[in-house]
Amino acid sequence: MALQSPYSxxxxxxxxxxxxxxxxxxxxxxxxxxxxxxxxxxxxxIDKLQMLVNLVLDSASxxxxxxxxxxxxxxxxIRSMIDMLLVVAPDGxxxxxxxxxxxxxxxxxxxxxxxxxxxxxxxxDISGAIRPQEAMxxxxxxxxxLAGEGSSGNVETTLRAKSGEEISVLLxxxxxxxxxxxxxxxxxxxxxxxxxxxxQAERERFNRVIQQSLNEIYIFDSxxxxxxxxxxxxxxxxxxxMAELREMTPLSLKPxxxxxxxxxxxxxxxxxxxxxxxxxxxxxxxxxSQYPVEVHLQLTDDHSPMFVAIILDIAERKAAETLxxxxxxxxxxxxxxxxxxxxxxxHEIRTPMTAILGFAENMxxxxxSDSERLNCVHTIRRNGEYLLxxxxxxxxxxxxxxxxxxxxxxxxxxCRVIAEVAxxxxxxxxxxxxxxxxxxxxxxxxxxxxxxxxxxxxxxxLIGNAIKFTExxxxxxxxxxxxxxxxxxxxxxxxxxxxxLTESQANKLFQPFMQADTSTTRKFGGTGLGLTISxxxxxxLGGDVVISETELGVGSTFRATVATCRLDGMRMLDDPLSATxxxxxxxxxxxxxxxxxxxxxxxxVEDNRTNQALIVGMLKKVGADVSVEENGRLALDRVLASxxxxxxxxxxxxxxLILMDMQMPVMDGYxxxxxxxxxxxxxxxxxxxxxxxxxxxxECLQAGCDDYATKPIDRKKLIELIRxxxxxxxxxxxxxxxxxx
Amino acid sequence: xxxLIQKLLFDLIESSAGEEAGREVxxxxxxxxxxxxxxxxxxxxxxFRRIFxxxxxxxxxxxxxxxxxxxxxFLKDSEVRWPIWFKMAKNAREFLLRQPRIHNGFATSQRDPxxxxxxDDKFEVEDCDGExxxxxxSANQLCGLYMALARRVIIHYGDNxxxxxxxxxxxxxxxxxxxxx
Ligand code: HEM
Numbered sequence: 072m073a074l075q076s077p078y079s080x081x082x083x084x085x086x087x088x089x090x091x092x093x094x095x096x097x098x099x100x101x102x103x104x105x106x107x108x109x110x111x112x113x114x115x116x117i118d119k120l121q122m123l124v125n126l127v128l129d130s131a132s133x134x135x136x137x138x139x140x141x142x143x144x145x146x147x148x149i150r151s152m153i154d155m156l157l158v159v160a161p162d163g164x165x166x167x168x169x170x171x172x173x174x175x176x177x178x179x180x181x182x183x184x185x186x187x188x189x190x191x192x193x194x195x196d197i198s199g200a201i202r203p204q205e206a207m208x209x210x211x212x213x214x215x216x217l218a219g220e221g222s223s224g225n226v227e228t229t230l231r232a233k234s235g236e237e238i239s240v241l242l243x244x245x246x247x248x249x250x251x252x253x254x255x256x257x258x259x260x261x262x263x264x265x266x267x268x269x270x271q272a273e274r275e276r277f278n279r280v281i282q283q284s285l286n287e288i289y290i291f292d293s294x295x296x297x298x299x300x301x302x303x304x305x306x307x308x309x310x311x312x313m314a315e316l317r318e319m320t321p322l323s324l325k326p327x328x329x330x331x332x333x334x335x336x337x338x339x340x341x342x343x344x345x346x347x348x349x350x351x352x353x354x355x356x357x358x359x360s361q362y363p364v365e366v367h368l369q370l371t372d373d374h375s376p377m378f379v380a381i382i383l384d385i386a387e388r389k390a391a392e393t394l395x396x397x398x399x400x401x402x403x404x405x406x407x408x409x410x411x412x413x414x415x416x417x418h419e420i421r422t423p424m425t426a427i428l429g430f431a432e433n434m435x436x437x438x439x440s441d442s443e444r445l446n447c448v449h450t451i452r453r454n455g456e457y458l459l460x461x462x463x464x465x466x467x468x469x470x471x472x473x474x475x476x477x478x479x480x481x482x483x484x485x486c487r488v489i490a491e492v493a494x495x496x497x498x499x500x501x502x503x504x505x506x507x508x509x510x511x512x513x514x515x516x517x518x519x520x521x522x523x524x525x526x527x528x529x530x531x532x533l534i535g536n537a538i539k540f541t542e543x544x545x546x547x548x549x550x551x552x553x554x555x556x557x558x559x560x561x562x563x564x565x566x567x568x569x570x571x572l573t574e575s576q577a578n579k580l581f582q583p584f585m586q587a588d589t590s591t592t593r594k595f596g597g598t599g600l601g602l603t604i605s606x607x608x609x610x611x612l613g614g615d616v617v618i619s620e621t622e623l624g625v626g627s628t629f630r631a632t633v634a635t636c637r638l639d640g641m642r643m644l645d646d647p648l649s650a651t652x653x654x655x656x657x658x659x660x661x662x663x664x665x666x667x668x669x670x671x672x673x674x675x676v677e678d679n680r681t682n683q684a685l686i687v688g689m690l691k692k693v694g695a696d697v698s699v700e701e702n703g704r705l706a707l708d709r710v711l712a713s714x715x716x717x718x719x720x721x722x723x724x725x726x727x728l729i730l731m732d733m734q735m736p737v738m739d740g741y742x743x744x745x746x747x748x749x750x751x752x753x754x755x756x757x758x759x760x761x762x763x764x765x766x767x768x769x770e771c772l773q774a775g776c777d778d779y780a781t782k783p784i785d786r787k788k789l790i791e792l793i794r795x796x797x798x799x800x801x802x803x804x805x806x807x808x809x810x811x812x
Numbered sequence: 813x814x815x816l817i818q819k820l821l822f823d824l825i826e827s828s829a830g831e832e833a834g835r836e837v838x839x840x841x842x843x844x845x846x847x848x849x850x851x852x853x854x855x856x857x858x859x860f861r862r863i864f865x866x867x868x869x870x871x872x873x874x875x876x877x878x879x880x881x882x883x884x885x886f887l888k889d890s891e892v893r894w895p896i897w898f899k900m901a902k903n904a905r906e907f908l909l910r911q912p913r914i915h916n917g918f919a920t921s922q923r924d925p926x927x928x929x930x931x932d933d934k935f936e937v938e939d940c941d942g943e944x945x946x947x948x949x950s951a952n953q954l955c956g957l958y959m960a961l962a963r964r965v966i967i968h969y970g971d972n973x974x975x976x977x978x979x980x981x982x983x984x985x986x987x988x989x990x991x992x993x
């Protein structure tokens with residue numbers, strides 16, 4: 072039934088239209104605005120109203136749509152966040168939690184929204200991280216870390232997952248104000264740092280390893296070449312700080328590198344034709360020292376390329392390589408020298424050998440006259456003697472080279488040695504009409520710890536050479552003490568007025584078998600080993616033999632030095648020349664041989680008849696009085712018997728000297744000598760041994776002998792040896808003096 | 813085109829040249845003599861263009877003269893019909909900034925999205941440091957009308973501003989750009 076209307080018909084119509092409009096507007100109650108109203112009024116006012124209503128609806132609908140869009144957008148952002156987002160209301164309850172939060176903490180969305188945020192925070196853990204104003208601004212219901220104002224920045228803290236597991240996070244929170252500017256809650260964003268901490272730890276570990284690596288690692292800019300990073304190991308080795316290195320480029324470490332050279336070197340890296348290059352170079356430390364390195368260089372290919380160099384110190388390897396090369400060279404030159412030596416030696420031996428065999432062959436010729444035979448004998452003898460000398464020298468040298476030759480270190484009286492040498496060498500000097508002058512410059516120690524035998528050999532050799540190569544004039548031996556207090560030397564200059572040497576001759580002189588020129592051997596004789604041996608002996612005595620001066624046609628000075636030890640407290644001879652008795656005055660060879668051992672009583676202990684006859688003959692020739700025993704036993708008995716006869720009395724010992732063969736039947740020389748010494752026999756005993764090796768002589772000396780002579784016996788040397796031993800100890804056995812034939 | 817325009821065009825023709833002129837225009841424009849244009853209804857744009865062109869012929873007016881005359885007539889009508897909109901704006905600038913929203917309001921009762929779009933989005937305004945820049949895009953090419961109306965609005969508020977067209981669709985531009993400063 073229609074309502075009773077108070078309106079007129081026109082008004083009624085208007086009223087109905089307004090009703091209809093109002094009815095059409097009702098859906099807006101639900102917040103729905105996406106519709107329009109439409110009535111057919113033909114009334115402009117109603118139409119105007121209708122239009123405006125539609126305008127409002129349209130605006131509302133647009134606004135709602137926009138809002139919805141914004142909301143979706145925001146939610147999308149929050150949902151797609153990897154970080155956790157939590158919004159906590161002032162009452163401490165969670166109002167917003169994104170999916171990352173749910174996922175990480177293991178809660179469902181509903182389990183978080185409306186629940187207290189405190190359940191997620193491990194308060195005790197956060198205590199260190201809360202902001203200082205927290206206590207003042209504490210908002211009831213909020214976790215303390217969230218109760219401050221403003222933003223806390225980033226705080227490392229721990230959240231508790233639903234499972235109870237604690238999760239490390241980096242939390243940043245900021246206060247949210249509501250529409251009225253009032254505290255509206257806290258917005259928290261938290262990032263799970265478990266993984267990043269693990270990565271960090273990994274990075275730190277890696278970095279530590281790199282830093283401590285003994286290999287050097289450089290990272291430098293690909294354009295400016297300035298160092299960006301250099302590991303600790305490298306900085307320590309180089310001696311530069313990182314700050315200093317940042318101002319430097321690797322070129323500053325490479326004394327031999329230029330920028331152009333480097334650019335050329337890295338071209339293939341820049342063009343990416345190779346991934347890595349390797350080269351050896353030298354690096355220089357801050358202190359200037361240098362070391363060889365092997366460089367492995369790479370150019371990284373990310374957006375800002377860097378050079379990465381790994382540097383290996385190859386000093387040891389290089390040293391080993393050098394050592395190897397040197398060792399090889401030494402070995403090669405040694406073996407070359409050895410084969411040269413052998414070639415020379417065999418030549419040297421063959422020459423006299425050929426002569427001996429040739430002349431022996433001649434002697435078999437029945438046609439030969441006596442004088443021709445005698446000539447042959449002389450030649451054979453000369454060559455035999457030369458051969459013996461040569462063999463002795465070769466043996467000496469090979470012992471030196473093999474390191475078997477050792478110098479003795481006993482009390483050596485240099486002046487005495489000089490006097491002996493002078494007395495010995497004056498003979499050949501005089502034979503050539505030369506003078507041999509002995510001179511001293513300054514005071515000389517009375518004794519030095521050294522080896523008299525070797526010193527004697529050196530001087531004899533140098534003076535012998537001087538005589539050999541000098542035709543007229545004087546040979547001088549000038550002795551002086553030189554060097555520092557710490558390292559004093561005795562210096563012996565043998566100065567001749569001979570032919571002198573050219574530089575190349577001088578250079579070759581100390582090599583075995585090298586005389587100034589090969590023709591000299593023939594002319595001047597000698598084995599060519601003497602200087603080499605002398606030099607080696609001098610080296611054994613802590614010194615050297617050098618040519619200190621030489622001028623062709625004017626003369627040469629050969630200088631031998633011998634180390635003395637420190638001379639503190641040592642007795643010095645201010646006038647050494649007069650302090651030593653030198654058996655003086657040049658004597659003729661004939662004179663010497665006749666009178667040398669005149670009246671000497673010698674006991675020869677020797678089992679071999681031939682040797683007995685040979686030696687007895689030699690000694691008798693120089694006037695010695697020789698008795699012979701066949702073995703040690705007989706000799707011992709004889710000496711002891713005669714000693715008993717003279718005991719208590721002051722008569723002379725039975726013999727001035729005993730020559731003792733060491734290898735004998737019944738009782739050998741060692742035992743006999745030992746027994747004689749044991750029984751108190753003090754006279755000189757000279758051993759005769761067939762063995763040329765050094766150790767044999769030593770054994771003889773140890774057995775109690777004063778000296779030894781090596782078979783085959785050289786007449787002159789034996790006589791000199793006897794003379795020396797008997798003369799130095801005229802009637803009693805005293806200072807041990809060594810020497811050899 | 814919303815019927816308000818056509819209705820006011822015929823009002824102008826009839827009030828200035830008599831009812832016969834109105835009928836003549838309808839004839840020439842192929843508009844039924846009894847067709848009434850409701851001011852909130854949308855009608856065919858092509859029909860509007862025929863009416864406008866016929867009006868020029870019948871009243872023997874140039875395009876600009878016609879636009880000028882219509883603008884004066886239209887604004888006088890609007891001041892009576894929509895007094896609040898004029899009151900809501902303190903000056904011409906504020907009125908012109910709101911003008912596109914007024915125009916879009918006429919489209920809100922249109923259910924057909926194509927028709928609605930034909931009314932909507934013809935105008936876009938920017939407020940650049942006090943200068944109003946209008947972007948106008950319409951097949952009806954009534955930028956002259958816009959400028960005439962704008963000048964009327966400026967007169968209405970007693971303001972002192974200049975209206976200039978920076979570029980025009982009639983010269984091949986994708987849209988007309990009108991500056992009011
Ligand atoms: C209260 C004031 C106004 C009202 C109610 C009004 C209303 C309208 C309506 C209903 C249309 C037809 C729209 C269509 O169907 O596309 C129209 C068109 C137009 N109006 Fe207004 N208008 C007003 C003020 C203005 C002013 C101030 C200007 C210029 C400054 C203006 C410029 C135009 C133009 C250029 C068109 C033609 C649009 C086209 O079809 O290309 N109007 N107006």
